[in-house]
Structure formats: C-alpha cells, structure tokens
Amino acid sequence: MSTAVWPPISSEELAREEGASQARELEWLLTQLQETLKSLKECLEECAALLAPRSENASILVLSSLRSESLKGLVTRVGTRIVKGVRTTWLRHAVKIIPLTSGLQNIKLRLTSLPPPRGSPYYELTISSAPQAPTLAIEQLTFVRTLINACLDVIDVTTWTGDAKNANFIAGQFQLLFDNIQEAKNALKGYSDVRRPWWEDAIDEQIFDPPLPHNVSFHLSIFDAALRLELRTLEIHNSAEESHSGFSIRNTLAVALGGARPPTHDEADRTFTYKGQEVRVKEKITVESQDPSLISTMSKLSALEHHVALSRKALSIVMGKDE
Numbered sequence: 001m002s003t004a005v006w007p008p009i010s011s012e013e014l015a016r017e018e019g020a021s022q023a024r025e026l027e028w029l030l031t032q033l034q035e036t037l038k039s040l041k042e043c044l045e046e047c048a049a050l051l052a053p054r055s056e057n058a059s060i061l062v063l064s065s066l067r068s069e070s071l072k073g074l075v076t077r078v079g080t081r082i083v084k085g086v087r088t089t090w091l092r093h094a095v096k097i098i099p100l101t102s103g104l105q106n107i108k109l110r111l112t113s114l115p116p117p118r119g120s121p122y123y124e125l126t127i128s129s130a131p132q133a134p135t136l137a138i139e140q141l142t143f144v145r146t147l148i149n150a151c152l153d154v155i156d157v158t159t160w161t162g163d164a165k166n167a168n169f170i171a172g173q174f175q176l177l178f179d180n181i182q183e184a185k186n187a188l189k190g191y192s193d194v195r196r197p198w199w200e201d202a203i204d205e206q207i208f209d210p211p212l213p214h215n216v217s218f219h220l221s222i223f224d225a226a227l228r229l230e231l232r233t234l235e236i237h238n239s240a241e242e243s244h245s246g247f248s249i250r251n252t253l254a255v256a257l258g259g260a261r262p263p264t265h266d267e268a269d270r271t272f273t274y275k276g277q278e279v280r281v282k283e284k285i286t287v288e289s290q291d292p293s294l295i296s297t298m299s300k301l302s303a304l305e306h307h308v309a310l311s312r313k314a315l316s317i318v319m320g321k322d323e
Contacts, residue, residue, distance in 0.1 A: 026167055026318045033174075034164055036311055040177070040304060041155045044148055047300050050293045051145045053079030061227050061289035063107060071231060071285050073107035073125075080141035082220065084127040113233040113282040114216065125218070128209035136207045140187045140195060140222045144297070147184040151177055167319050174315065178308045185301040188294060190223035198230055199272040199279075217274065225294040231285045237271045237278040 050057065058078045065071040076083050108122040116123045127136060158164075158173040187194045198219035205211040212218055217232040265284040272279055 022318065022320070027165070029314060029318050030165060030167060030170060033170060033311060033315070034159065036307070037155050037159055040307065041152065043300055043304055044151050044155070047297050047304075048145070048148050048152065050297045051079055051141060051148070053081065057293065058083075059291050059293050061291060063227075063229055063287045063289055065285055065287055069110050071107065071109055071229075071287055075107070075227070075229075075289075077138075077227065077291065080137050080145055082127065082136040082138070084129050107229075109231070111233060111283050111285075113235075114213070125208050125212065126210075128207060130209065133209070134204040134207050136203065136220070138220055138222060138227075139201070140190065141294075143194065144184045144187045147180045147187070151180045151184075154180070167315065171312070171315050171319065171321075174308060174312045178305065178312060181301055181305045181308060185298060185305060188222055188225050188298040188301065190221060190228070195221050195223075198232070199274045202275055222294065223288065225298040226288045226290045227294075228286065228288045232267075233282045234274065234279040235282050237280045 055078060058076055060074055060076050063071060063073050063075060106127075107125040109125065110116075110122050114123050127133075154173055154176050158170065162173065163169050183194070198217055201219060203212070203218055203220075205214070208218075215234045217230075217234060219230040219232075221228050221230070265281065267281045267284060270281070272281070
C-alpha cells in the first residue's frame with residue numbers, strides 16, 4: 001500500500017510539508033505530556049502517602065512459621081519503620097476520643113538453640129519503647145520513599161522551571177522518571193541487587209528490650225511487597241574443628257553417639273562473616289507477611305512504569321529517534 005499527494009508537488013516541498021506536520025504533532029504531544037505529568041504526580045502522591053509515617057497508615061502484620069510453633073507474633077509497620085505499637089485518635093464534635101491503644105507487638109520463639117528464660121515456654125523479642133532506643137527501619141522502604149520523592153521533584157522541575165516546548169529536555173525528564181520508578185518497583189520486589197544480605201545488615205541489639213542476644217540475627221526485608229523476617233541462631237565457626245570432608249568432628253561424633261543431627265537448612269554448610277566474626281547458622285526461620293499497603297504501592301508503581309514507558313515511546317517516534 002502506498003500514499004500519494006494530489007496534485008503532485010516537488011520533493012522539496014513535500015519534505016517541507018512533512019517537517020511542518022511533524023513539528024505540529026510534536027508541539028501537540030508536548031502539550032499533552034504536561035497533562036500526563038499531572039496524572040503521574042497524583043499517582044506518585046498516593047504512593048508517597050502509603051509510605052508516610054502516619055499512624056492511620058499503620059499495618060499490623062502477622063508473622064507465623066508454617067506447621068510449627070517456632071515463631072509467632074505481630075509487628076506494626078508505620079511508614080518505613082517497625083514500631084512497638086500505635087495509638088489511633090479520632091476527633092468527634094471537637095472532643096478527642098482515644099478508643100484504641102494497640103497491645104505490645106512481640107515475637108515469640110521456640111528454638112532448641114535459644115533456650116527461653118526460666119519459667120517461660122518461649123523466648124520473647126520486644127521492641128524497646130525507651131526514648132533513646134534505636135529505630136528499626138527497613139532500608140528498602142526508605143530507598144523506595146526517597147525515589148518516589150525524587151520523582152515528584154522531577155515533575156515539579158519539569159512543570160514549573162523547565163522548558164515545556166523543548167522536546168529533548170522533556171525526553172530527559174521522562175527518562176529520569178522511568179529510571180526512578182523502575183528502581184522503586186524493583187526495591188519492593190526485593191531483587192538481590194537492592195537488598196543487602198543478612199550478614200552485612202546487622203541491626204542494633206538495643207532496638208529490643210531486653211537487647212537481642214549476641215548469637216541471634218534478626219533480619220527484616222521486603223520481598224514481593226511482603227515483609228520477610230529471617231531469624232537465625234549463630235555459633236562461632238572454628239576452622240580447626242573441620243574434618244577433611246568438611247563436617248565438624250564434634251558434630252560427627254555427636255550424631256554417632258545418638259545426638260541431634262546437624263541442621264538441614266540451606267545455609268548449614270556455609271560460613272559467614274557477621275559482625276567481624278566467622279559464624280555458622282545453627283537454626284534458621286523465614287516467615288513472610290503480605291502487606292496490603294505495599295502491594296498497592298507496587299501495583300501503582302507498575303502502572304506508572306508502563307505509562308511512562310508509553311509516553312517515552314510516543315515522544316521518541318515523533319522526534320524521529322525511535323529505535
């Protein structure tokens with residue numbers, strides 16, 4: 001199928017007309033992209049609100065090991081932090097009413113390698129309420145929130161201080177938006193390049209009251225928009241005890257004499273450098289809890305990523321730079 005111009009015109013005039021038509025189309029698209037930026041800003045603000053440190057956005061999440069009583073508990077996420085509890089306040093007829101103060105959200109452990117205090121059936125981890133206690137923040141959520149705020153800054157710059165008629169400038173701004181949104185979405189998915197390994201991400205023991213035992217690793221992360229807790233009990237690794245087969249002589253003798261078998265989790269045969277020491281993992285528990293706010297945020301970021309990609313594609317075609 002071919003097209004023709006009637007009455008016929010010279011190739012030079014045809015080229016001029018094509019250039020003028022493309023210029024008008026580009027001008028129209030740049031105007032439409034300003035409206036697109038407003039829509040993007042509204043959706044990004046919704047994402048920012050879902051991660052805002054406000055008590056009304058608190059998510060109380062259940063953490064429970066499957067088919068065992070090894071780990072049970074609740075945690076409260078407010079924004080990018082895990083807190084001890086939240087107090088919800090309503091105003092009715094100018095009178096402050098405080099109907100609910102959540103109880104302590106604790107984690108209860110039953111592990112053979114972590115004996116409970118005398119008289120208690122479990123070992124309990126409680127977030128400290130002391131004013132000087134460190135904050136239990138989730139690094140990935142802090143990263144996501146920073147990227148969302150960066151996107152909002154890009155839109156403000158593009159809208160108020162940039163040249164809305166400069167196609168190259170607008171294309172560069174949409175590239176920044178796409179990169180930031182994609183990184184934020186990947187952080188919520190929990191890809192390994194944005195999630196530090198547990199042995200490099202030790203938390204402050206003073207976050208808990210009483211402090212976290214020195215032989216326990218408590219690692220929170222985000223995976224597929226769910227809160228993931230990995231809890232490990234550790235022992236110092238002594239390479240002198242290793243046999244030629246790679247197993248500890250002590251463990252081998254213990255099993256031969258009817259003792260407990262060595263751990264069978266996926267990190268049993270590895271050593272890690274944790275807090276400056278070579279350690280092995282004795283017991284490991286991994287639990288996840290779906291967070292509705294994080295699921296909503298990731299869904300919105302996926303939609304934003306797709307929308308920005310389409311806008312970039314359209315702009316590239318009209319600018320004649322489509323590859």
